[in-house]
Amino acid sequence: MKFKKFAVCACALAMAASMVTGCGNKEKKAATASKAAANAAEKWPSKPITFIVTHGAGGDTDYNARVLARLLEKELKQPVVVNNVTGANGSIAMTQYKDGKNDGYTFIATNTVAMASNEATGITKFGYTAFEPVCIYGKQCGENILVRKDAPYNTLKEFIEASKQNPGKLKLGIAMGGSSYVAALIMEQKGGAKFAVVDAGDGGDRMTALIGGHVDATIAPYTLAKEYIEKGQLKTLATLISERSKTLPNIPTAKESGIEDLTVDTWYGILAPKGTNPAIVEKLNAAILKIVKENPEYKAEVEKYDFQAPWALNVADTKTYLDKQRNHFMDYSKYLTSAKKKK
């Protein structure tokens, strides 16, 4: 019993002592902090880096992140480990890691549309400003507006016209809250289209719905639709990226049909948790730019898999593009969030 009391007292003293030393000298720390930051950036990377991918293994976000990680390993001479933390269109990972360890060894790999639409629909209460953006390192080959081969329209304009003449009859299958929904909203608001917008699940489900005749049109990434377009079962009316893709120059953009605002560019980005040393951010950005712009293996990979042409931005441009996209989506957020409240 005596020993127990002694032990408890000793533990309490130890805890108190550690608290005192823990709440150490703040001023001294600040002075050494900036020096330490500069040192850290020079030595970076000195241990393995982790990429947290916000979407599931096998998808395009994950694939791009893994290709980049693999080639970064060779460039930075440190292992780059990829972990998937999935759920809720990436919002779970983003919320978990935005305020996480910002020592420059944990980064978040995501797609920018997910981040922007999460903020616009209200799933998250933050956007790209909650992070230190590192790099936008790729763009998707484009979401396409697809219809079946036997549909009587060949351009987006014809399709929207048809919807105006039969208001509420043509079914457009989308995923509510996602980029396809934002595109449908823009068509409605700025193009005057009068589709009957129905939820049809994510990419693969939307394709089945279209092929099976349950919807009249849908919006899906080109990579999912490619086989059907080749076989002649589906045709694409337009692509939603802002300029014609270098690898698919025959597909007109939706913008060309006259609706200036109808663009959804899916970019792949690396973000760092808030407060990460800017020098480290620049260093990583430089390494990524080198790989994307100069590495032939990277070029071959992304072209093969995803019809992507290599494309990456420096830190300043990354922030500009992210800001533009966020504003674009937030313009429609009143429709996205009020749509939820109505129900």
Add this chain to the structure above:
Amino acid sequence: MDSAVINGIMSVITNPHVLLFIWLGTFIGIVFGAIPGLTATMAIVMFLPMTYTMSSIEGISTLVALYIGGISGGLVSAILLNIPGTPSSIATCFDGRPLAVKGEAGKALGVGVVFSFLGTIFGLIMLVAISPVLASMAIKFGPFEYCALAVFALSLVVTLTGRDMVKGFIGAFLGVMLATAGLAPVDSVQRFTFDFTEMNNGFALLTLLIGLFAVTEIIAAAEEVRSAKPFTIEDNVKIKGFGFSWAEFISQKFNALRSAVIGLVIGILPGIGGAISCVLAYTMAKNQSKYPEKFGTGIIDGVVASETANNAGIGGAMIPLLTLGIPGDAATAMLLGGLMVHQVAPGPLIFEKSGVVVYGVFMAMFISAIAQLVLQMWGMRIFINVLKVPKYYLLPIIMLLCVVGAFGNSNRLFDVWCVLIFGIMGYAMIKDKIATIPMILGFILGPIFETNLRRAIQHAQVSPTETFNHPIAIGFVVVTIVVLVYSIIQHRREVARLEAEEAAGAAKQ
């Protein structure tokens, strides 16, 4: 076309690397499947990145081998520990465990392994022979059909409720309610998230499964340790040959065929999954059997139904994957990623463009099925010694593996907490004699029902008479009503009979 077939087959048989990967993949798959908490999907997720740098046929063969091994491995822990190794083996516990308790674990394992093999082969034959036909039928399933199918499957809960039907329904509705937590389908409204971002994704099926089966088992065993009851350790650990006789094998032919068809159909329909197919097959076997009251006491029919169905589902899930590019379940969703990385583009042109790889994959599946049979038959004799290990050593290790598996699901501690909470909830349910199976069914089918109901309503808003254009959906609803009425009547009779027997027995004393 023929040259593609020959080339495809040769590319697998003559390449020692591929053969090695298939055997290795099947083995690892079985291990993942057998350990509760680790599933086939997890195995594929873990090994997918490794396959990026392999050649196409090597990579895809490894992935399908992992898949086949994973689905087949679940029966091991289901029978030996009463904990399903993967969601697809839930129904194997119902009769597998009683068989083990009776001292017939060897028979249960043998039956499970052999019929898993037969189920895989059945699915594979359907995949090779008539996949385009089946795929075109699968596309016809839209929101109306899925909604009706979910209602039909939910109605089968009645058959599985045991004696107290009300408690069975309570379990099922609790399951449906648990599934509503998280972001709502269609409009992503946050439900029951309490502003806690971890909850945005809702609860994971795996955590519910581990909690309800594994943790409750452990708590129940812990209870046993404290009581004065002598601790039972199974002794019958010898297996002769396959473990069961030729006569028993033949007696199962209709059961196996019916279960294989059910498994195939559920596999083809994207989004439903192995858990439903094994439970459905079990329920149908019970309903159509001459001795339904014996189900649950330890007869091989239950194990046969469950295992044939979940393995036939493999071939089934590959059909929409290859011909449409639509994954049938979580594991095939990973496979889709694997296929696309290796430039095999699933879709209508797959046989023309990637014929060699596709036929190679078929061959790989066939070899993997054989590998699974051989490995598990041989491994059976080793696995069964697990029963000899005293529970107070075994179950803590299992608990550890379950926690690892729960964490591995999405790299979040939240899932681990869920496992513990569900375990305590499950224990409370068992104490109150609320069956846990209806809860799992409700949890899986609730979202399918709700998502598709809401989509169907959206479609109906466009054209109000739409509902009548869907004969398949209407058919399901009619069948559901018939089955429900019939089951309730049967159930009432059964309960009355049991009560009469007990009253007679009590009167005699």
